[in-house]
Amino acid sequence: MNHVKQFGGGSSEGRAKDKALLGGKGANLAEMAALGLPVPPGFTITTEVCRHVMAHGVGNYPADLAAEVDTALAAVETLTKTTFGDAENPLLVSVRSGAPASMPGMMDTILNLGLNDTTVAALAKQTGNPRFAWDCYRRFVGMYGEVVLGVVAASEAEHEPFDVILDDVKKKYRANRDQDLTEEALRDTVALFKAKVKEVTGTAFPDDVKTQLWGAIGAVFHSWNNARADYYRKMHGIPASMGTAVNVQAMVFGNLGDDCATGVAFTRNPATGTPELYGEFLTNAQGEDVVAGIRTPEPIAELAKTQPAAHAELVRVAKLLEDHFRDMQDLEFTIQRSQLFMLQTRNGKRTGKAMVRVAVDLVAEGKLTQKEAVLRIDPAKLDEVLHPTIDPKARPPSIGKGLPASPGAAIGKVVFTAGAAEEWAGRGERVILVRTDTSPEDIHGMKAAVGILTSRGGMTSHAAVVARGMGKCCVTSCTSLRVDAPKKVAMFVGGGKELRLKEGDVLTLDGSTGEVYLGPAPLVPAQLGNELGTLMQWVDSFRTLKVRTNADTPTDARTARSFGAEGIGLCRTEHMFFEPDRILAVREMILAETEAGRRTALAKILPMQRGDFAELFRVMDGLPVTIRLLDPPLHEFLPHAQKDIDEVAADLGVQPSVIAAKVAELTEANPMLGHRGCRLAITYPEIYEIQAQAIAEAALEVTNAGGKVLPEIMIPLVMVPEELKRLRALVQTAVDKVLGGKVPYTIGTMIELPRACVVADKIAEHADFFSFGTNDLTQTTFGLSRDDAGRFLPAYVDGGVLPVDPFVALDQDGVGALIELGVRGGRATKPDLKVGICGEHGGEPSSVEFCHRAGFNYVSCSPFRVPIARVAAARAALSIEKSS
Ligand code: PEP
Ligand code: MG
Numbered sequence: 096m097n098h099v100k101q102f103g104g105g106s107s108e109g110r111a112k113d114k115a116l117l118g119g120k121g122a123n124l125a126e127m128a129a130l131g132l133p134v135p136p137g138f139t140i141t142t143e144v145c146r147h148v149m150a151h152g153v154g155n156y157p158a159d160l161a162a163e164v165d166t167a168l169a170a171v172e173t174l175t176k177t178t179f180g181d182a183e184n185p186l187l188v189s190v191r192s193g194a195p196a197s198m199p200g201m202m203d204t205i206l207n208l209g210l211n212d213t214t215v216a217a218l219a220k221q222t223g224n225p226r227f228a229w230d231c232y233r234r235f236v237g238m239y240g241e242v243v244l245g246v247v248a249a250s251e252a253e254h255e256p257f258d259v260i261l262d263d264v265k266k267k268y269r270a271n272r273d274q275d276l277t278e279e280a281l282r283d284t285v286a287l288f289k290a291k292v293k294e295v296t297g298t299a300f301p302d303d304v305k306t307q308l309w310g311a312i313g314a315v316f317h318s319w320n321n322a323r324a325d326y327y328r329k330m331h332g333i334p335a336s337m338g339t340a341v342n343v344q345a346m347v348f349g350n351l352g353d354d355c356a357t358g359v360a361f362t363r364n365p366a367t368g369t370p371e372l373y374g375e376f377l378t379n380a381q382g383e384d385v386v387a388g389i390r391t392p393e394p395i396a397e398l399a400k401t402q403p404a405a406h407a408e409l410v411r412v413a414k415l416l417e418d419h420f421r422d423m424q425d426l427e428f429t430i431q432r433s434q435l436f437m438l439q440t441r442n443g444k445r446t447g448k449a450m451v452r453v454a455v456d457l458v459a460e461g462k463l464t465q466k467e468a469v470l471r472i473d474p475a476k477l478d479e480v481l482h483p484t485i486d487p488k489a490r491p492p493s494i495g496k497g498l499p500a501s502p503g504a505a506i507g508k509v510v511f512t513a514g515a516a517e518e519w520a521g522r523g524e525r526v527i528l529v530r531t532d533t534s535p536e537d538i539h540g541m542k543a544a545v546g547i548l549t550s551r552g553g554m555t556s557h558a559a560v561v562a563r564g565m566g567k568c569c570v571t572s573c574t575s576l577r578v579d580a581p582k583k584v585a586m587f588v589g590g591g592k593e594l595r596l597k598e599g600d601v602l603t604l605d606g607s608t609g610e611v612y613l614g615p616a617p618l619v620p621a622q623l624g625n626e627l628g629t630l631m632q633w634v635d636s637f638r639t640l641k642v643r644t645n646a647d648t649p650t651d652a653r654t655a656r657s658f659g660a661e662g663i664g665l666c667r668t669e670h671m672f673f674e675p676d677r678i679l680a681v682r683e684m685i686l687a688e689t690e691a692g693r694r695t696a697l698a699k700i701l702p703m704q705r706g707d708f709a710e711l712f713r714v715m716d717g718l719p720v721t722i723r724l725l726d727p728p729l730h731e732f733l734p735h736a737q738k739d740i741d742e743v744a745a746d747l748g749v750q751p752s753v754i755a756a757k758v759a760e761l762t763e764a765n766p767m768l769g770h771r772g773c774r775l776a777i778t779y780p781e782i783y784e785i786q787a788q789a790i791a792e793a794a795l796e797v798t799n800a801g802g803k804v805l806p807e808i809m810i811p812l813v814m815v816p817e818e819l820k821r822l823r824a825l826v827q828t829a830v831d832k833v834l835g836g837k838v839p840y841t842i843g844t845m846i847e848l849p850r851a852c853v854v855a856d857k858i859a860e861h862a863d864f865f866s867f868g869t870n871d872l873t874q875t876t877f878g879l880s881r882d883d884a885g886r887f888l889p890a891y892v893d894g895g896v897l898p899v900d901p902f903v904a905l906d907q908d909g910v911g912a913l914i915e916l917g918v919r920g921g922r923a924t925k926p927d928l929k930v931g932i933c934g935e936h937g938g939e940p941s942s943v944e945f946c947h948r949a950g951f952n953y954v955s956c957s958p959f960r961v962p963i964a965r966v967a968a969a970r971a972a973l974s975i976e977k978s979s
Contacts, residue, residue: 096108096163096166096167097157097159097163098140098141098143098144098157098159098160098163099138099139099140099141099160099163099164099166099167100113100116100117100121100125100138100139100141101136101137101138101167101170101171102121102124102125102128102129102134102136102137102138102139103128103134103135103136103137103170103171103174103345104128104136104174105128105129105131106128106129107124107125107126107128107129108125109121109122109125109139110122110125110126110129111123111125111126111420113125114195115142115195115337116141116142116143116340117139117141117142117193117340118139118142118192118193118194118195118339118340118342119193119194119195119196119197119441120191120193120340120342120439120441121139121193121340121342123439123440123441124137124139124342124344124438124439125139126419126440127416127437127440130415130419132412132415132416132437133412133434133435133436133437134436134437134438135175135344135345135346135347135436135438136170136171136174136175136344136345137171137188137342137343137344137345138164138167138168138170138171138342138343138344139193139340139341139342139343140160140164140312140340140341140342140343141340142194142195142337142338142339142340143338144156144157144160144316144338144341145316145319145338145339145340146336146338148316149316149319149320149335149336149338153313153316153317154313164308164312164343167343168186168343171186171188171343171344171345172186174345175345177345179209179304179305179308180209180211180213180214180303180304180305181214181217182213182214182216182217183217184217184221185209185210185214185217185218185304186209186345187207187208187209187210187214187218187231187345187346188208188209188308188343188344188345188346189204189205189206189207189208189342189343189344189346190204190205190208190308190311190312190315190341190342190343191203191204191205191315191341191342191344192315192318192319192339192340192341192342193339193340193341193342194319194333194337194338194339194340195337196331196333196337197441197444198324198327198328198333198339199327199535199538199557199560199561200321200323200324200326200327200535200538201315201318201319201321201323201324201339202242202314202315202317202318204238204382205235205238205239205242205243205311205314206231206234206235206238206346206381206382207231207232207234207235207238207346208235208239208304208307208308208311209304209307209308210231210232210235210236211302211303211304211307212302213302214304215228215229215231215232216228218231222351224351224352225278226277226278226281227348227350227351227352229278229281229282229285230276230281230350231348231350231381232281232285233281233284233285233288234381236285236288236289236292236300237257237261237288239300239307239310239311240257240288240291240292240300241255241257242311242314242318243310243311243313243314244292244295244296244300244310245295245296246291246292246295246296251512251513251514251536251580252512252580252581256291256295257288257291260284260287260288260291261273261284263287264276264280264283264284264287265280267280267283268280268283272390274379288300308343311341312341312343315339315341316339316341318339319335319338319339320335323535323536323538326538326539327538329892329893329895330538330542332898332899344438347429347431347436347438348381348429348431349377349379349380349381349382349429349430349431350379350380350381351379351431351432352379352432353378353379353401354402354430354432354433355378355379355429355430355431355432356376356377356378356379356380356398356401356402356405356429356430357376357377357380357381357382357384357428357429357430358374358375358376358377358392358395358398358427358428358429359374359375359376359425359426359427359428360372360373360374360375360376360395360409360413360425360426360428361373361374361423361424361425361426361443362413362414362416362417362423362424362426362443363417363423363443363445363449363453363456364449365423365425365443365444365445365446365449365563366445366446366448366449366499366500366501366502366563366607367446367448367449367452368423368445368448368449368450368451368452368453368456368626369452370456372395372409372410372413373395374394374395374426375392375393375394375395376392376393376395376397376398377390377392377393378393378401382427382429382438391551391552391572391574395409402430402433404433405430405433405434405435408435409426409428409435412426412435412437413426416440418462420440420442421457421462421463422442422443422453422457422471423442423443423445423449423453424440424441424442424443425439425440425441425442425443425444426439426440427439427440444560444563445563446476446479446501446502446563447476447477447478447479447480448479448480448502448624450471450472450473450476450477451472451477451480451624451626451627451630452624452626454468454469454471454472454630455468455626455629455630456626465633465636465637466633466637466973468630468633469630469633469634469637469966469969469970469973470970470973470974470977472630472966472970474940474943474963474964474966474967474970475940475963477962477963477966478959478960478963479502479503480624480627481658481959481962481963484502484503484504484605484607484618484619485504485603485605485610485612485616485617485618485619486616486617486618486619487619489616489617490610490612490616491603491612491613491614491616492612493610493611493612494587494594494611494612494613495573495575495576495587495589495610495611496573496575496608496609496610496611497548497549497550497570497571497572497573497574497576497609497611498559498570498571498572498609499570499605499606499607499608499609500558500559500562500563500569500570500571500606500609501547501559501562501563501567501568501569501606502568502606502607503567503568503606503607504568504603504604504605504606504607504616504618505525505527505545505546505567505568505603505604505606506525506545506546506601506602506603506604506615506616506618507524507525507526507527507544507545507546507601507602508524508525508526508527508598508599508600508601508602509526509527509529509585509596509597509598509599509600509601509602510526510527510528510529510540510544510598511528511529511530511578511580511583511584511585511598512540512580513528513536513537513538513539513540513541513543514539514540515540515598516528516539516540516541516543516544517539517540517543519543520543520544521543525545526543526544526545527544527545527546527547527548527602527604528540528541528543528544528546528547528548529548529549529576529578529585529596529602530547530548530549530550530558530578530580531549531550531551531578531580532549532550532551532552532557532558532571533547533549533552533557533558533561534557535557537558538561541558541561541562541565541567542565544567545567545568546567546568546569546570546602546604546606547562547567547568547569547570547604548569548570548571548573548576548602548604548611549569549570549571549572549573550572550573550574550576550577550578551571551572552571552572558571559571562606567606568604568605568606569604569606570604570605570606570609570610570611573609573611575587575588575589576611583597583598584596584597584598587611594613600613601613601614601615602614603615603616627962630966631659631962631965631966633969634965634966634968634969635659635965635969637969637972637973638947638965638968638969638971638972639947639968639972640943640946640947640951640952640953640954640968640971640972641661641662641952641953641954642659642660642661642953642954642955642956642961642964642965642968643660643661643662643663643664643719643721643931643953643954643955643956644658644660644662644663644664644955644956644957644958644961645663645664645665645666645667645933645937645955645956645957646660646663646665646666646711646958647666647667647668647670647671648670649710649711649713649714651958652711652714652715652958653714654958654959655958655961656714656715656718658958658959658961658962659961659962659965660718660958660961661718661953662715662718662719662720662721662805662953662955663711663715663718663719663720663721663722663955664721664866664931664932664933664937664953664954664955664956665721665723665809665866665933665955666711666720666721666722666723667723667726668704668707668722668723668724668725668726668786669725669726669727669731669732671703671704671707672700672732673732674703676703677699677700677703678732679742679743679746680696680697680699680700681696681700681732682732682733682734682739682743683695683696683699683743683746683747684696684697684700684782685729685732685733685761686733686743686747686754686757686758690779690781693779693781693782694781694785697781697782697785698785700785700789701785701788701789702789704785704786704789704790704793705789705792705793705796706793707793708720708722708789708790708793708794708806709793709796709797712793712794712797712802712804712806713797713802716802716803717802717803717804717805718805719805719807720804720805720806720807721807721808721809721843721866721931721933721955722790722806722807722808722809723809723810723811723845724773724776724782724783724786724787724808724809724810724811724826725775725776725782725783725786726771726772726775726811726812727771728763728766728767728769728770728771729761729770729771729775730761730762730763730766731766733758733761734754734758735758737751740754740755740758767871767874767880767881767882768875771812772811772812772813773810773811773812773813773818773819773822774812774818776810776822776825777818777821777822780822780825783810783822783825783826783829784825784826784829785829787808787825787826787829787830788829788830788832788833790806790808790830790840791806791829791830791832791833791834791838791840792833794806794834794838794840795833795834795837795838798837798838804838805839805840806838806840806841807840807841807842807843807863807864808826808830808840808841808842808843809842809843809844809845809864809866810822810823810826810842810843810844810845811844811845811847811868812845812847812848812868812871813844813845813846813848813851813858814848814850814851815850815854816854816857816858816860816861819844819858819861819862820860820861823842823861823862826842827842841863841864842862842863843862843863843864843865843866843929844858844861844862844864844865844866845865845866845867845868845871845933846858846865846866846867846868846872846914846917846921847867847868847869847870847871847872847875847934848871848872848875849872849875849876849913851917852872852913852914852916852917852920853913853916853917853920854920855916855917855918855919855920855921855924856920856921856923856924857920857924858920858921859920859921859922859923859924859925859928860924862921862925862928863928863929864928864929864930864931865917865918865921865928865929865930865931866930866931866932866933866955867914867917867930867931867932867933867934868933868934869905869910869914869932869934869935869936869937869942870902870934870935871934872910872913872914872934873901873902873905873906873910873934873936874902876906876909876910876913877901877906877909877910879901881902884902888900888902902935903935903936903939904936904939904941904942905936905939905941905942905945907941907945911945911949914949915949918930918949918950918951922950929952929953930950930951930952931951931952931953931954931955932946932951932953932954932955933955935956935957937954937955937956937960937964938954938956938957938960938961938963938964939960940963940964940966940967940970941967942954943964943967943968943971944967944968944970944971944974947968947971947972947975948971948975954968
């Protein structure tokens with residue numbers, strides 16, 4: 096068949112490799128069925144049909160689809176010995192979406208489809224359990240009503256209409272929990288749900304099972320284009336043209352009694368990577384109960400006690416699937432009358448810590464090669480492993496504890512809705528989203544928050560799964576917490592005490608222990624485990640690109656070395672100028688009217704800079720240290736507050752009004768295109784001269800004390816070769832006067848203007864190295880102010896005008912083309928010219944991979960991103976090796 100692929104009964108028309116056509120879920124169901132695993136039979140409608148629907152409108156299917164669905168349905172009927180809509184022996188199916196990429200936010204699942212007033216009676220008779228049959232029916236009408244017919248709350252603050260009805264029914268029948276509802280209560284619920292559907296939609300709930308099926312199929316395709324799915328796709332760079340598949344599968348029931356269960360399991364612990372079957376299940380329940388977090392599930396180890404045979408089978412299947420896919424699997428299963436059925440397998444989402452541990456363990460177990468393991472690492476996810484945690488020695492008293500759903504620590508102000516999270520974060524606040532549980536509607540808010548806390552749900556609830564995917568700290572199932580979102584309050588109860596939280600109160604979450612603290616807690620730097628060390632050894636053996644750090648202080652330099660930095664690629668000397676003990680001298684220098692005045696001020700700065708540089712040389716201990724001479728527009732240093740103006744005036748012995756007038760005179764309309772970079776030294780050569788002298792004296796001091804130094808002096812913002820020619824001569828004279836040839840050093844330039852890329856061959860005549868300043872190069876190539884573009888760039892990215900923010904990931908088509916031109920030009924003049932990057936892109940994985948391909952010698956990035964850049968560099972080298 097063209098549009099529909101069947102699976103089940105020990106064979107399948109598709110395989111795991113058909114993900115693009117069958118979606119992730121459908122392809123792996125097919126694979127499991129082909130492997131002979133217990134999979135309820137079913138079929139997958141392909142993503143091509145979704146693309147057809149997108150092109151022709153909802154409900155416009157390919158002409159032969161209906162016939163193919165009938166054929167596939169007949170096959171399922173044969174395998175299950177049931178008939179769809181039959182009054183004696185009805186087939187019930189689930190309908191699920193399944194795109195090639197995991198996509199929360201789309202329609203997920205409709206269970207028990209095929210039930211109506213006739214078939215529910217048959218199900219009751221067959222199972223001998225009318226309560227069960229009516230429970231299935233009320234779930235179906237509820238799910239279908241919500242998802243297909245759109246009977247939902249009008250706003251986030253309102254309760255869902257079906258929840259309100261169910262709560263009323265519970266009150267009427269004095270039932271505390273869903274499980275306590277009697278058959279009569281469930282019959283009532285179905286009638287009330289249907290009445291609600293009629294009231295909201297104006298039409299009756301469909302009894303015809305074929306109408307139900309096509310309604311559900313249509314809803315899946317429709318959900319591909321809903322706002323939530325669209326938002327998620329944009330966030331993760333998933334193309335809309337990919338489309339989703341629809342999986343229709345015979346139902347198996349985890350809620351037929353105590354010999355039934357449903358659950359999710361990971362073949363390894365997704366938070367830590369520990370090799371153990373990890374997960375949770377609910378006895379006598381349907382799948383949605385686990386994910387929705389309505390009841391708190393039990394850990395999988397308990398299943399070994401209650402259902403040993405099914406547990407043993409699950410262990411066997413889990414191992415088989417992990418070995419087959421050679422990766423940690425995330426499984427969904429149902430046990431019906433002690434028999435295990437597999438409903439899904441996929442590569443499991445994991446924390447950064449688990450990602451590293453699983454990759455290293457799979458190599459040790461002989462399942463992956465070292466190269467494959469490195470290619471499995473998502474460099475950006477390493478961030479989580481490298482981030483600070485709460486200081487164990489200084490923990491404040493905890494006010495609650497939940498499950499450690501996604502690690503790391505977060506401190507922020509409490510908000511209770513996704514909307515508020517976005518609004519507060521938009522004002523620059525760090526917020527913690529506190530909810531009873533989360534749903535796909537909350538994704539915006541989860542993204543805006545630094546941490547997520549829920550009172551319900553397990554380790555695999557929506558909140559936990561999404562937070563782990565985002566690498567965000569998350570605590571779920573904090574059972575002492577009661578949230579009242581409409582009133583914007585929450586209560587921690589327990590120990591006979593109550594603690595009230597309101598919007599804006601500060602909480603600290605520990606996503607690694609599940610602990611919740613009131614107020615901010617002290618944090619400590621990340622501890623890097625043995626596995627990361629092992630992985631990094633492999634990484635370093637595969638990469639050819641060196642990784643340096645951008646560091647202005649000895650502390651940064653030490654951190655970066657502990658992360659494996661192989662030198663400093665950028666020390667922004669001006670950062671040292673802002674220290675309180677020197678800013679006055681800097682201002683004095685800027686405001687001086689004469690060279691003599693500037694030299695007097697510079698003489699005060701010289702010994703301080705010498706000390707700074709000497710310390711950096713000592714920390715880096717023989718590794719190259721690139722020191723950039725003064726770069727920023729001078730207005731950044733000028734006094735603006737009256738107090739500062741008074742202070743500088745007193746120091747210079749003039750009236751404050753004189754200083755104020757001078758400040759006004761130096762103001763520029765476009766300071767980033769103004770008197771900055773090497774232009775400062777063309778007008779005031781003594782600035783670079785004194786800085787060069789300070790570098791040389793520091794180098795000599797450390798060398799004389801037995802240390803090894805490799806200074807690289809860097810001149811910023813060169814636009815014409817003549818600038819570099821003159822300034823190189825100036826710097827060289829100053830340095831040689833001090834060093835007299837005793838210490839080798841180099842002089843190079845930043846390439847950060849389009850013109851410099853174009854005339855790079857001529858600039859290279861005067862440069863020992865190039866370092867691409869991609870922050871300014873992006874700014875000047877796009878003509879986008881790096882200081883102001885943030886106000887409207889999000890609209891470009893959200894609206895799809897730009898794929899990503901070019902200040903985050905290097906624009907390879909535009910800025911990248913200029914860089915390639917610059918490298919070619921530079922090396923045409925000097926074939927061995929050393930080339931690096933020191934803009935923010937130097938730590939962003941896709942940009943690092945670009946630098947590798949462009950033939951760079953090194954990238955330089957902030958200390959915490961050094962390991963990320965090392966992995967990205969290795970992956971770049973391995974990908975090229977693989978494709979050649
Ligand atoms: C750059 O422009 O990329 C750069 C590294 O310099 P700065 O950010 O200091 O302008
Ligand atoms: Mg710059």
